[in-house]
Amino acid sequence: MLREEPLLLGSEARTNLTITMQSEFAIKLNWIPQGRENATRWVIAHMLRNKGWIVLMLIGAFGNAALAAAVPLYVGQAFNAINTPSPDYDALTLAAVGIVVSQLVRGVLQLGRNFSSEIIGQRLERDTRHELYASLIGKSMAFHDQQTVGDVMARATNDVREVNLMLNPGLNLVIGSAFFLLMPILVAPRIYPTLIITPLVFVILYFITLQRYLQELKPATESVRHQFGAMNAVLAESIEGIETVKSAAQEEQAMEKFEGGVRAYRDAFVRQGYIESRFLPLLLLGVATATGLAQSLYLFQQGLITNVGDVVAYNSLFILFGFPVFTSSFAYPQIASGLSSARRILALINAETHLDENTAGHAGQMQGAIQFEHATLQYRSEAPVLEDVSFEIRPGQTVALVGQTGSGKTSIIKLLNRIYDATAGRVLIDGRDVREWQMAALRKQISIIEQDLFLFSRTVAENIAFGQPEATREQIEAAAQAAQAHDFILKFADGYDTIVGERGVTLSGGQRQRIALARALLADPKILILDDATSAIDSATEDQIQQAIYTASRGRTTILITHRLSQIRWADMIVVMKQGRVAAVGTHEELLTTSAAYRRIFAR
Numbered sequence: 001m002l003r004e005e006p007l008l009l010g011s012e013a014r015t016n017l018t019i020t021m022q023s024e025f026a027i028k029l030n031w032i033p034q035g036r037e038n039a040t041r042w043v044i045a046h047m048l049r050n051k052g053w054i055v056l057m058l059i060g061a062f063g064n065a066a067l068a069a070a071v072p073l074y075v076g077q078a079f080n081a082i083n084t085p086s087p088d089y090d091a092l093t094l095a096a097v098g099i100v101v102s103q104l105v106r107g108v109l110q111l112g113r114n115f116s117s118e119i120i121g122q123r124l125e126r127d128t129r130h131e132l133y134a135s136l137i138g139k140s141m142a143f144h145d146q147q148t149v150g151d152v153m154a155r156a157t158n159d160v161r162e163v164n165l166m167l168n169p170g171l172n173l174v175i176g177s178a179f180f181l182l183m184p185i186l187v188a189p190r191i192y193p194t195l196i197i198t199p200l201v202f203v204i205l206y207f208i209t210l211q212r213y214l215q216e217l218k219p220a221t222e223s224v225r226h227q228f229g230a231m232n233a234v235l236a237e238s239i240e241g242i243e244t245v246k247s248a249a250q251e252e253q254a255m256e257k258f259e260g261g262v263r264a265y266r267d268a269f270v271r272q273g274y275i276e277s278r279f280l281p282l283l284l285l286g287v288a289t290a291t292g293l294a295q296s297l298y299l300f301q302q303g304l305i306t307n308v309g310d311v312v313a314y315n316s317l318f319i320l321f322g323f324p325v326f327t328s329s330f331a332y333p334q335i336a337s338g339l340s341s342a343r344r345i346l347a348l349i350n351a352e353t354h355l356d357e358n359t360a361g362h363a364g365q366m367q368g369a370i371q372f373e374h375a376t377l378q379y380r381s382e383a384p385v386l387e388d389v390s391f392e393i394r395p396g397q398t399v400a401l402v403g404q405t406g407s408g409k410t411s412i413i414k415l416l417n418r419i420y421d422a423t424a425g426r427v428l429i430d431g432r433d434v435r436e437w438q439m440a441a442l443r444k445q446i447s448i449i450e451q452d453l454f455l456f457s458r459t460v461a462e463n464i465a466f467g468q469p470e471a472t473r474e475q476i477e478a479a480a481q482a483a484q485a486h487d488f489i490l491k492f493a494d495g496y497d498t499i500v501g502e503r504g505v506t507l508s509g510g511q512r513q514r515i516a517l518a519r520a521l522l523a524d525p526k527i528l529i530l531d532d533a534t535s536a537i538d539s540a541t542e543d544q545i546q547q548a549i550y551t552a553s554r555g556r557t558t559i560l561i562t563h564r565l566s567q568i569r570w571a572d573m574i575v576v577m578k579q580g581r582v583a584a585v586g587t588h589e590e591l592l593t594t595s596a597a598y599r600r601i602f603a604r
């Protein structure tokens with residue numbers, strides 16, 4: 001079942017690592033995924049891959065805050081210089097120059113802080129997206145069946161972006177402003193010892209209120225992320241099914257459904273805004289500023305502080321608190337939101353998938369013998385869709401699989417190339433359980449042409465060569481010729497270089513079938529399966545396709561799932577399916593006399 005890939009450690013390991021994860025196919029990444037047990041750790045592990053930039057960011061943040069604190073001190077000095085009977089203009093000039101120089105240097109340090117955090121943020125986005133994509137590609141069909149495309153897309157785009165924003169502006173401002181909280185505490189006691197009290201108490205209360213604020217905010221930000229995914233899922237579904245929506249005149253209803261999603265997203269956002277508006281630290285800062293002023297004036301009156309400049313310097317220090325107070329109302333929520341996103345991404349990455357590619361399995365040349373032994377298939381916890389299926393096909397035979405819609409024909413095929421594993425019983429190829437085969441070797445030697453086949457938005461040639469990127473143009477054309485596709489491809493303006501529209505909309509059903517057949521022939525599989533592949537084809541092209549299939553079936557085991565009598569009669573053997581069970585096996589003539597289920601298929 002699930003198997004952990006061993007991690008290579010050592011010098012060459014860094015360039016060629018295999019991900020440790022539960023997957024059908026392990027995709028190579030050039031780093032060791034770490035901290036996947038928890039979103040915070042995962043993000044930190046990703047950040048720590050940029051140690052140099054983190055150091056630069058911290059230096060920039062600290063220097064920026066320290067030099068910001070220089071301003072109140074210089075202002076205090078300037079006050080003292082002129083607030084005497086004989087003003088000291090040299091000292092005043094010195095203070096002015098001090099402010100200019102310190103703020104110039106501060107600008108450079110601030111740039112360093114922003115630049116590094118931007119770099120870390122962008123890398124975080126790139127790497128987390130890469131890791132997510134690698135894990136998605138590796139997951140089994142059983143996993144993908146349970147996902148809504150829109151939600152997965154939302155996670156791969158929006159949530160990943162949110163992780164970037166968590167760093168910049170999020171963490172950048174939090175770290176940057178944290179030093180601004182520190183500076184008044186460091187500087188105030190140098191003016192007079194007890195002056196530390198007000199800033200210290202302020203900072204303590206600030207963190208307590210902030211903590212509560214974030215706690216309140218967490219469910220709100222999570223709900224915003226969740227509603228965005230849900231809204232996207234509705235959007236993706238209606239765009240994908242737009243033809244169905246239109247032909248059923250359901251535009252209004254689709255609109256309403258989407259508006260419901262949009263509304264829920266907006267409501268979640270408003271709830272978050274409501275919590276954000278009750279941000280207390282701003283009020284606290286007002287109280288602290290007043291308290292500080294009162295205390296310093298009292299000390300001045302008592303003669304404990306001897307010059308006005310120090311009073312001015314002390315009170316100016318509170319301006320420094322303005323930055324963290326202002327930014328924390330959105331920088332901390334940004335981090336909270338980034339972590340919710342990281343959790344959503346991780347949930348996908350960590351989701352279990354119940355197939356194992358068996359890299360150490362058998363990878364030899366296939367002969368094409370197929371055996372089903374009491375195979376049962378159950379999707380999730382529903383009733384089994386295949387029960388106790390047993391039959392046998394010899395290498396090179398052509399077999400027709402017939403039965404009503406929903407009788408389990410497609411499911412049988414999915415057991416063969418391990419899109420799903422049998423929940424009980426066995427499926428054997430060349431006398432070997434399919435689970436003992438190396439999955440890549442197994443799938444490469446089985447070609448399946450589906451009814452709802454998928455063409456990529458690439459050229460015709462690339463679509464035919466999908467899975468065989470090293471195929472030459474001659475090989476591609478030979479396959480197209482055998483599939484009776486060559487002539488119509490040449491009629492396109494760009495021939496083999498014509499781009500096929502998304503989902504192949506510019507091609508007719510018959511043309512798509514023949515391109516898929518060419519793809520299968522180029523792969524030269526030992527087992528060829530056509531799943532209802534000719535049902536959408538008009539009788540004019542039928543003869544051509546029939547010819548193509550006949551050519552294709554030579555020298556390989558062929559399974560035809562079809563309703564066409566012409567194809568069924570020509571099969572060496574027919575397997576009749578009924579409600580997930582094998583109802584009968586035999587030739588056309590035999591079954592006509594022995595099987596009522598078989599006769600019923602042609603009774604219509």
Ligand SMILES: Nc1ncnc2c1ncn2[C@@H]1O[C@H](COP(=O)(O)OP(=O)(O)O)[C@@H](O)[C@H]1O
Pocket residue numbers: 145379385403404405406407408409410411412
């Ligand atoms: N991925 C799936 N998850 C749950 N049920 C499925 C899935 N695929 C097919 N089924 C169910 O399995 C049964 C057999 O489907 P299928 O094998 O596609 O039949 P056929 O190809 O003969 O029309 C149907 O009842 C169908 O609803």
Ligand SMILES: [Mg+2]
Pocket residue numbers: 409410411531532
């Ligand atoms: Mg089917």
